[in-house]
Amino acid sequence: MSTALSLFTRRDPFDDLMRSAFGPSAWPESVRTDFMPAAESHRDGDDVVVRLEVPGIDVANDVTVEVVQNRLVVRGERRDDRDEQTEGRSIREIRYGQFERTFTLPSHVGADAVSASYDKGVLSIRVAGVYAGTEPTRITIAEGPARNELE
Structure with a gap:
């Protein structure tokens, strides 16, 4: 990924190790990390497009996109409105939170x-002009003795 837009992903290597060894239900529900949508970004001309997978989320009510200083911040929540006691889930691999x-x-x-x-479970965020004016400018090298402009 380019330095024009940096992506920070929260990961827990120990949690990954436990999941690979014992499966997704290795940790009690209260110990597991919350839902974290997958993200990708790509260049589109001078713009950057960031896409986040957020299926099943009411984006109108449960997602905010803000610019705070020089940071793009996306916050939200995937709610679990089902009652486990009446619906009787035997496994739970979908993350909420x-x-x-x-x-x-x-x-x-x-x-x-x-x-x-x-659209269709994907939140797309376009940041216009990220790459505008980022092309290098070549500086001409003059021949002969250097001139001291400070004199």
Whole structure:
């Protein structure tokens, strides 16, 4: 991933080890980490598009997208409205809970450059102009003795 937009992912290596050895139900429900949507980003011209998988979430009520200083912050919650006692689940692999994903923006990008849309379980966030003006500028090297401009 480019330095133009940084992605921070919360991971617990010990939790990964326990899951690989004993399966997804190795930890009691209270010890497991909350739901964390998968994310990806790609360049589209001068823009960056960030996509998060958030199926089953009411994005109108349970997701916020904000720019805080130079950070793009996506917060939300996948709610479990089912009653376990009446529905009788025997396994539980779907994760529920609150989440927060943070992406660092370049200093020249403000909130007005960010737009978001939701379709078929995927939240897409476009950050316009991330790569605008990032092409290198070649400096001409003059020949001859150097001039001291401070004199």
